Amino acid sequence: MGMGNMNKMMKQMQKMQAQVxxxxxxxxxxxxxxxxxxGVVKVTANGRQELVxxxxxxxxxxPEDVEMLQDLILAAVxxxxxxxxxMVTREMAKITGNIRLPGF
Incomplete structure (x- = not known):
């Protein structure tokens, strides 16, 4: 691999890092x-997998069936x-061209 190709690849990686x-x-x-x-239990999460x-x-x-409410909360979460x-996987694929990066 020539030096020009190496520099080009490094620039592409830096661009990808900035996009990520x-x-x-x-x-x-x-x-x-x-x-x-x-719809009795609704949960909203962000793209960092944090419940908001x-x-x-x-x-x-x-009060007679707390277990049912707990189950609904767990299911929604x-x-x-x-x-x-x-959502994260889809958005990362747009940047990486479906190359799986560690941690995503």
Whole structure:
């Protein structure tokens, strides 16, 4: 590999690194929402896989069946995190051309 090709490859890598850094910042502001129980529990997560909001319809709060509410919350959280990860994967693929980078 010639020096010119090496320099070109290094510039491409630096450009990709800058794009990834910018995307990571943007993903912190992008959100996905998932719900469970027909919408009685709604969870919002950002592209950093952080939960940013949980809404629970008061009708879902039954002191006699706390376990059901816990299950609904878990289902909504897991789905929101799954959607968030898929969003990250899609956006990273746009930058990397489907090359899997460690940590993404």
């Amino acid at each position: 850094a910018r995307l990571q910042e943007e993903l912190g502001e992008r959100t996905v929402e998932a719900s469970a129980g027909g 909001n949980i809404k629970i319809d008061p009708a879902a709060v039954d 897991n789905e929101a995190l799954h959607q968030s990860q898929e």
